Structure formats: structure tokens, C-alpha cells
Amino acid sequence: MNAYVALLRAVNVGGTGKLPMSDLKAMCQRAGLLEVRTYIASGNVVFASREPEARVKAALEAALEAYAGKPVGVLVRTAAEMAEVVAGNPFPDAAPGRTVAIFLDEPPPRDAVERATGRADEEIRLGRREIYVHYGDGMGRSRLKIPAARAGTARNINTVTRLADMAAELG
Numbered sequence: 001m002n003a004y005v006a007l008l009r010a011v012n013v014g015g016t017g018k019l020p021m022s023d024l025k026a027m028c029q030r031a032g033l034l035e036v037r038t039y040i041a042s043g044n045v046v047f048a049s050r051e052p053e054a055r056v057k058a059a060l061e062a063a064l065e066a067y068a069g070k071p072v073g074v075l076v077r078t079a080a081e082m083a084e085v086v087a088g089n090p091f092p093d094a095a096p097g098r099t100v101a102i103f104l105d106e107p108p109p110r111d112a113v114e115r116a117t118g119r120a121d122e123e124i125r126l127g128r129r130e131i132y133v134h135y136g137d138g139m140g141r142s143r144l145k146i147p148a149a150r151a152g153t154a155r156n157i158n159t160v161t162r163l164a165d166m167a168a169e170l171g
Contacts, residue, residue, distance in 0.1 A: 001034075001048050003171030005082050005163045006060055007103050008043030009073035009153040019043065019067070027067060031059045035170055039163055044155070046166040053078065075103040075153055079167035081128075086164045089157055090125040091134040096157035098138055102131040104152040118143035 006028075008019070021038040024045055028036040033047040033056070049056050057076045064072035077085070091099045108131050109115075113124045121136035122144045131149050135142050155163070 001050055001171060003046070003048050003079035003167045004053070004056055005077050005079070005167050006045045006047070006056070007075045007077075007153050007155060008045075008064070009075070009151075010043075019064075023067070027063045028060070031063050037166060039166060040159065042155075042159075043153075044159065044163055046163060046170065048170050073151065073153065075105060077103070077167075079164070079171050082160065082164035082167050085127065085130055086157070086161050088127050088130075088132075090127075090132055091123065094134045096161070098136070099132065099134045099157045100139075100154040101127065101157065101160050102133065102146070102149045102152040102154045104129050104131065104149070108148045112146060112148035115148065116144060116146045118145050120144070
């Protein structure tokens, strides 16, 4: 049995993609996922499954598309991978609320940092399947655009740490 974290793209952010977490939990349970728990209303779910990551991702994306009537991106990580994301944070002394991990399906391209535009005081580092960004002045005023992050979804380090802890409790 594997413990997983699923991160949904563009759910309950800025008034778009409204999905009550109770509906998400029920959807996951109908898909055969076990010990399902959600965390804050921005599309974070922790669960257990015997299925491999690719199969879990496909099942969730199909269920979400049926619910929403359009594709909803899902990024999946095992409990161990989430712990690695926390441990790999290249900005451990920075404010965790101003530091994000942008989750991707594939490793970021090597030129992802160079191709970023609108950069001011933001610091960017590449991870295994993540892009880490520290927003020195906060995200609210940032004009940063990272083309390689377009298909990803970001969570601040506080959220990533809590999700890693929740996943660790399952497995």
C-alpha cells in the first residue's frame, strides 16, 4: 500500500474551479482510494492506494473531468517524494509562506531559470520534478513568469510540509 498526495490545478483559486473538498473526498473514495483526507480548500488530497502513480493520476483526472466537464490537471507524489520535496527546499531559511514548490509531471528543463521573465528579487532553483521559487517581496507584486511551470501547480512550503506529514502518517 502506498501513501500519496494529489495536487489539483486551478481548484478553488481566485473564484475559479469551485470544488467542495467533501465532493473531492467522495470522488476519491468512489475511485477506490483509501484513507482519503483533504487539506485546505485548494485541491490537496492525501490517500492510500495499491495502484501505481500513473494509474492513480489517470483515475483522478477522469473522475474530475466527469465532475467539472473539462480536464483538471492532477500532480501526484508518493509520501517519500513529498518528504524529498520538503528536504530539498533550497531556501530553508526563507519565510515558508513566501517560498513555493511548483509541482510538475516531468523534470523541469535545464533552461527553465534562464527562460523566466519578469524577475525582480525572486530566487528560482530546480528540483527533481519541481521548481522552487522564493518571492522576497511576496507573490502579490511579483511579475515572474516561468514558462516551464505552465502545466504545474504551486504550493507554499507550509502546505507542502503539512501534506508530507499527512502522507507520512498513512504510510
